[in-house]
Amino acid sequence: MMFSVGDRVRIKDSHPPGHRRTPYYVRGKTGVVERYCGDFKNPEELAYGFDGTPKRELYRVRITQTELWPDYEGSDSDTLDLEIYDHWLEKIGGQ
């Protein structure tokens, strides 16, 4: 697997055209891998008639609400979990 639970990751701040499975508002944000969800055919390729291979690893990433929304008024410990494919993630931090 490309990432482990607890890894700090950045969601790529990338804006390719077409059908993309990473919401705009999380691009460029950082979070922590909460779990590995399995590997799946790539829906961004399936959407255009390709066979979706190679399969992509899907990770549940936990992001704090204050990271997502600069004007968030709730608790610093509030989080959002969302599932992101490996090709949208990059590891950050030393180890």
Place this chain on the structure above:
Amino acid sequence: MSQRQHDMGGMEAGPVESDEHATEPWAKMITSLAAALRDHDIMRIDELRRALEDLPEDIYKQEYFERWSEAMINLLEEKGLLSRGEVMGKMDALKAQLEG
């Protein structure tokens, strides 16, 4: 590349309407057609999503199942299976039949 029309997270969108409303028969029919197209490997759910996102803004603003029917027609045309004219022709024939 700017934010696509379906990708609304964080946008101002107003309150969510929570009123119950009956599903019209034609909307159920569209759901069944989508399931049939998937069962016969004619359309994938990811293709439907892509076709929905690609709709022109004025059509995207229409009701949920209006969008689905427009997106499905576009996919059938893209795949060379049916033209929009053929679908609309059949709709007109059915309408005439129903109205007797």
